[in-house]
Amino acid sequence: MTTLVTGATGHTGRHVVAGLKAAGVPTSVLVRDPVKAPDGVDVVHGDITEPDAGGVDAVYLLWPFFTADGIEKAVKPFEGKKIVYLSAMSAEAGGVWGDVEAAVRRVTDDWTFLRVTGLATNALAWAPQAATGVVRAAYGQAKRSVVHERDVADMAVKALTGDHAGQVYLVTGPEAVAQAEQVRLIGEALGRPVTWEEQPPEEAVAQLGATLGADFAAGAVNYWASLVDDPEPVSLDVPRVTGHPARPFAEWAREHFN
Ligand SMILES: NC(=O)c1ccc[n+]([C@@H]2O[C@H](COP(=O)([O-])OP(=O)(O)OC[C@H]3O[C@@H](n4cnc5c(N)ncnc54)[C@H](OP(=O)(O)O)[C@@H]3O)[C@@H](O)[C@H]2O)c1
Incomplete structure (x- = not known):
């Protein structure tokens, strides 16, 4: 099972990569600039708006834009796969994060949403x-x-390596x-x-x-x-899922x- 990490050069993604490596999970990263890719993982050179999901079973998904324009095309390659999406508490009210969540739900049942405040x-x-x-x-x-971005990453690694399908966590x-x-x-x-x-x-x-x-x-x-x-609000989902205090x-x- 290979897991693709998007945003691997960013704050949460770099810790997701480290956590997956520590857990022995075959990991690849989608990066715009291969020079910036973390060591010890397979590198997929590309853009998040047109990801190559070949050989991938699960993805840590970031959508670093202020509109959801283009999201359908971006998530299509992950049809039926596990998607762990870094979302926001405000997704409840719609907006870009709500639109991305809806697009993810349309392509797979195996999704987990990490909604941060x-x-x-x-x-x-x-x-x-x-x-x-x-x-x-x-x-x-x-x-x-x-x-803390490490807590987001710890949640992501749990979701990517266990069964958290259909869970919406407040992180x-x-x-x-x-x-x-x-x-x-x-x-x-x-x-x-x-x-x-x-x-x-x-x-x-x-x-x-x-x-x-x-x-x-x-x-x-x-x-x-x-x-x-x-x-x-303060949520107990981080301690509940990761087993350590936030x-x-x-x-x-x-x-x-x-
Ligand atoms: N800030 C908040 O309070 C808050 C609240 C709720 C949700 N969020 C979500 O959290 C996300 C940020 O997560 P983060 O802090 O882990 O990331 P980050 O440190 O902001 O880094 C963004 C990552 O996305 C990559 N990226 C940007 N555009 C890309 C593209 N077109 N194709 C491929 N990769 C691209 C960047 O790669 P490069 O190295 O190539 O630039 C980088 O790895 C936000 O975008 C937002 O959706 C944030």
Whole structure:
């Protein structure tokens, strides 16, 4: 049984590859640039929008785009195979993640959805500001149950190597941590204080809109506003499925900021 990992050069995918190798699972990776491929696995050179699924029985699927345009063509080669898809809690409400889940369901019954609230790696976007000692962003009191990419990967490896067909897992960290507290913990990891400076929401939308698009940026900032009084949920699916507690944000910060 060969498992194909998409996004193998990315944050979660590289740990999925390591976990599959450690479990002795024959693994191949779909990469755009073979030079960046991890060592010790078969390399399939290609694009996620036109994957070559030859000889593959299972796939760890990422869809790193803001629309689901092209998803039907991308999942067609995995018809009847096992698909473990890195999704989002918001898939419940539709959007790109909901559309991708629907497309996956149409090609196979052997699917598992790993719905994250947010990835801790989002905080890497604060790195340049953290280096100056002040992070200016919106809604410091938005409480997010962001998850360590290793926990996502551990879930993926369990799903790829066991029977988790038809399971929708909510994949979160062990607690909801205010964004300002995340920044403080980054400072602790760096060994010098980093403080939060509240940014007006309109300014945040304009700034994020430049890279994410205006609609997506507005949606994200409105969502953070809602998390001030209504924190993201904390799920027990990581400990239940992996057998170990979800890694706290402080641990993630120590690994990435030092
Ligand atoms: N951030 C969040 O809070 C959040 C929440 C919910 C869901 N998600 C999902 O998580 C995903 C990110 O996962 P991640 O952090 O593991 O990945 P990542 O670190 O963002 O890396 C993206 C990966 O996708 C690959 N890739 C991009 N475009 C590609 C293409 N056209 N063909 C083939 N490969 C391509 C990149 O390869 P290269 O090395 O070639 O660039 C890289 O390996 C998002 O796309 C989103 O769907 C994120």
